[in-house]
Amino acid sequence: xxxxxxxxxxxxxxxxxxxxxxxxxxxxxxxxxxxxxxxxxxxxxxxxxxxxxxxxxxxxxxxxxxxxxxxxxxxxxxxxxxxxxxxxxxxxxxxxxxxxxxxxxxxxxxxxxxxxxxxxxxx
Numbered sequence: 001x002x003x004x005x006x007x008x009x010x011x012x013x014x015x016x017x018x019x020x021x022x023x024x025x026x027x028x029x030x031x032x033x034x035x036x037x038x039x040x041x042x043x044x045x046x047x048x049x050x051x052x053x054x055x056x057x058x059x060x061x062x063x064x065x066x067x068x069x070x071x072x073x074x075x076x077x078x079x080x081x082x083x084x085x086x087x088x089x090x091x092x093x094x095x096x097x098x099x100x101x102x103x104x105x106x107x108x109x110x111x112x113x114x115x116x117x118x119x120x121x122x123x
Contacts, residue, residue, distance in 0.1 A: 002026040002112045004034075004096040009117030012086055016121070020081040022096030022114060029053045032100050034079045036070070037107055038092035038119075047105035048094070049081060059104050064090075086121045093118050 008020040024034060035050030049070040050059045058070050069082040079096065093116040102109035 002098060004098060004112055004114035006094065006096045006114045006117040009094060009119045011120045011122065014087055014121055014123050016086050017082070017084045018086065018119060020083070020094055020096075020117060020119070022079040022081075024077050024079065024096075024098060029077070029098065032098050033102050033104060034072070034096065034098045035059075035104065035110075036081050036094055037097055037110075038090075038094045039116075040089075040092040043092075045095070045107045046092075047107070050097075050104045051079060061105075083119070086119075088121050088123045091119060091121050 003025045005023045008018060012018055030053055032053050033050050036048040037045045038048050039045045047061050048064055049068055051070045051072055067085045072079045095116045096114035097110040098112040099110045
């Protein structure tokens with residue numbers, strides 16, 4: 001059974017940085033995409049970033065490109081999302097997701113979701 005456990009959220013000020021972690025377990029992820037979606041209050045889930053486990057290819061939403069960096073640690077089976085220059089509009093619940101060959105920006109194509117971690121950015 002695949003499990004994704006997020007950590008690292010919190011309350012920060014605009015311009016600050018945070019690093020989210022997603023600890024993945026339950027199978028090998030060599031052909032998986034693991035990524036992040038976010039959902040702000042009253043809005044739909046939005047693709048943030050994804051990494052292809054065995055190729056290290058990375059993908060980002062335009063809204064975070066240049067500020068966020070996704071990476072992975074094979075030994076720890078963990079994916080990270082480094083978020084720099086945070087803005088109030090980055091405030092949301094951030095979810096870790098995983099699946100084999102998903103359509104990266106479509107939430108319905110991911111079978112596995114973590115419980116989410118809250119990120120709040122004050123102005």
